Amino acid sequence: MLVLAAALSGCSAFTLINAVSPSAHYERFSDVGYGPEERQRLDVYAPRGLPTRAPLVLFFYGGGWNGGTRKNYEFVAASLTRAGFVVMIPDYRLYPEVRFPAFVEDGAGALAWALDNAERYGADPSRVYLMGHSAGAHIAALIGMDDRYLSSFGRDPAALTGFIGLSGPYDFLPIESGYLLEVFPEPNRAASQPINFVSERSPPALLIHGGEDDIVEPGNSERLAARLRSFGVPVTLKLYPETGHARVVVALAPRFDFIAQTLDDCVAFIHASERAVRASPVAPAAPAQ
Numbered sequence: 620m621l622v623l624a625a626a627l628s629g630c631s632a633f634t635l636i637n638a639v640s641p642s643a644h645y646e647r648f649s650d651v652g653y654g655p656e657e658r659q660r661l662d663v664y665a666p667r668g669l670p671t672r673a674p675l676v677l678f679f680y681g682g683g684w685n686g687g688t689r690k691n692y693e694f695v696a697a698s699l700t701r702a703g704f705v706v707m708i709p710d711y712r713l714y715p716e717v718r719f720p721a722f723v724e725d726g727a728g729a730l731a732w733a734l735d736n737a738e739r740y741g742a743d744p745s746r747v748y749l750m751g752h753s754a755g756a757h758i759a760a761l762i763g764m765d766d767r768y769l770s771s772f773g774r775d776p777a778a779l780t781g782f783i784g785l786s787g788p789y790d791f792l793p794i795e796s797g798y799l800l801e802v803f804p805e806p807n808r809a810a811s812q813p814i815n816f817v818s819e820r821s822p823p824a825l826l827i828h829g830g831e832d833d834i835v836e837p838g839n840s841e842r843l844a845a846r847l848r849s850f851g852v853p854v855t856l857k858l859y860p861e862t863g864h865a866r867v868v869v870a871l872a873p874r875f876d877f878i879a880q881t882l883d884d885c886v887a888f889i890h891a892s893e894r895a896v897r898a899s900p901v902a903p904a905a906p907a908q
Contacts, residue, residue, distance in 0.1 A: 620871070621686070622704035624831050633691035633692070633694075635807075635873045636694045636869065637693045637694050638655070639872075639873075639874045640693065640694040640697035640698075640765055640872055640873050640874065641695070641701075641873060642697060642699060643667075644666060644667055644700060644701055645664045645665060645666050645696065645697070645701075646664070646665050646667055646695075647661065647662060647663070647664050647665060647693075647713065648663040648664075648665070648740065650662070650709060651663060651729055651823075653709060653729045653732035653733075654725065654728050654729075654732075656712060656725075656803070658710040658711060658712045658713070658716075658725070659694050659705050659709075659710070659711070659712070659725055659728065659729070660689075660691075660709070660710055660734075660812050661689065661692075661708060661710065661729055661733075662696075662707070662708050663698075663705070663706070663707050663740050664696035664699075664700050664705065664706040664707070664708075665700070665705050665740045665741050665742075666695075666700045666701070666705065666741075666899060667705070667726075668702060669703055669741070670699065670741075671738075671741040672738075672741070672742070672743035672746075673703055673704055673705050673741055673742055673743065673745065673746075674687075674703070674704045674705070674742070674743065674746045674747075674748060674780070674893060675704065675705045675706075675733060675742035675743065675744070675747045675748065675749075676699050676704045676705070676706050676707070676747075676748045676750050676783075676889070677706075677707050677708075677709070677729065677733050677747065677748070677749055677750065678692065678695050678696075678706060678707070678708050678750045678751060678755070679700075679708070679709065679711070679726055679749075679750070679751035679752075679754075679755030679756070679758045680692045680708070680751070680752060680753075680754075680755045680819050680868075681751070681752045681753025681754040681755045681756070681786070681868070682753070682755075683753070683754055683787055683800070684713060684719075684722060684754045684757075684799075684802050684882075685713050685714040685715070685798065686713065687710075687713070687754075687755075688710060689708040689709060689710045689775035692708050693708075694871065694873065695708065695868075695871050695873040696708060696709060697872070697873055698871050698872065698873050698876070698882050699885075699886075701873070701880050702886045702889075704710050704748075704889065705737070705740050705742035707733050708900055709725070709726070709728070709729035711725035711726055711729070711758065712725050712775050714798065714801065714802045715801070716873075718801065718802055718804055719802060719803045719804065719807055719810075719811050720761075720768075720788035720807065720810070722758060723758050723761045723768055724768065724771075726758040726759065726761075726762050727768035727769055727771065727772055727774075728772065730747070730749070730762060730769065731769070731772035731773075732773075732775055733747070734747065735776060745778065745779070745780075745863065746780050746893065746896065747779055747780055747787055748779070748780055748781045748782070748783060748889060748892070749762060749779060749781075749782045749783070749786075749822070749902055750782070750783040750870040750885070751783075751785065752783075752785040752786055752787075752867065753785070753787065753788070753835060753839065753864065753868075754782035754788070754808070755785050756785055756787025756788070756789075757787055757788050757789065757813065758783055758785065759783075759784065759787075760782060760787060760789055760813035760843070761811075761813050761816070762776070763776055763779055763782045763821065763822050764776075764782075764813050764816040764817055764818070764821050764822075765810075765816040766816075767815070776820065776822070777820045777822075779822040780822065780823075780892055780896060781822050781823045781824065781825070781888065781889065782821075782822045782823070782824045782825070782828070782887060783824070783825045783827075783885055783888060783889075784824065784826045784840065784843075785824070785827050785867050785868055785881065786827070786828055786829060786832055786834070786835050786840075786864050786867045786868070787813075787826070787828075787839060787840065787843075788835045788839050789812065789813040789839045789840070789842070789843040790812055790813070790814040790838075790839050790842045791812070791835070791836075791839060792808060792809070792812060794808065795876075797812075801804060802862075812883045813843065814842060814843050814846050817843070817846045817847055817849075817850055817852070818850055819850045819851055819852065821850065821852045822852075823852060823853040823854065823892060823895075824841060824843075824844075824847055824852065824853070824854045824855070825854075825855045825857070825884065825885065825888040826840040826844050826854065826855070826856045826857070827840070827857045827858075827881060827884060827885075828840040828841075828857070828858055828859070828860065829859050829862035829863050829864060829866060829867050830858050830859060830860045830861065830862060830865070830881070831859075831860075831861055831862055831863045831865065832862075832863055832864045833864065834863075835864060837858060840856060840858070841856065843859075844856040855884075855894075857880070857884050857886060859879045859880065859881075862878070865871050866869055866878050866879055867879060867881055868881070870882060871885070877894070
């Protein structure tokens with residue numbers, strides 16, 4: 620239990636979690652640029668000894684849009700590569716260097732780069748999943764639901780196979796105080812809400828949220844799930860009782876998967892989506908639950 624407490628307490632926790640996560644089963648390609656800026660870089664993790672054209676997961680970490688680094692999240696790749704997926708984890712520009720929508724634009728740029736380069740790392744560019752935790756889930760959701768981001772890179776968001784959101788803020792207005800008033804300038808605030816861009820073109824979704832999350836209210840995932848269903852988009856909503864904000868993502872670590880069902884649910888969602896793609900290549904969809 621002392622190890623678990625350390626794992627949830629701060630930055631040094633990431634060093635611990637990564638250190639105890641197995642790494643021999645994948646190859647890492649570090650510090651790959653997807654744009655000209657210092658934080659427009661990503662790491663690629665490719666499983667060893669698996670057939671080419673594997674599903675690709677692009678994972679965006681959280682940090683309140685003002686913190687975080689891709690290097691802390693190798694444990695996510697350790698688990699997902701073991702399941703047979705190629706994983707890419709990008710950095711993106713943060714407040715106060717930038718404000719919305721710059722970090723979402725960075726995310727879209729990372730995805731465009733991933734689509735162009737997927738095959739170099741054994742991934743299939745037609746089987747791509749956007750995944751994120753907290754602020755990263757917000758970025759991934761906007762990329763998948765607001766067509767303008769990928770369209771600006773000449774890409775069709777309808778081609779995305781699925782979206783996995785962990786503890787995401789999708790419907791968090793009004794903003795009444797604090798630094799988020801500056802992160803999301805008032806004239807652009809409505810455009811910052813993923814729930815406002817749901818349509819029948821939105822990708823099938825898995826939404827996971829801790830019932831005890833006191834950072835991002837669980838209703839964000841509940842409301843987004845309801846909106847997706849209203850447009851006929853397949854969506855699976857998982858609410859974990861007695862689980863907080865950080866535990867949802869820490870449970871992705873190979874040695875910490877006892878905390879919550881995050882890893883099992885994410886892998887099951889991707890496998891279900893893959894079966895749907897094979898069964899209906901024209902209109903892929905994951906089964907709703």
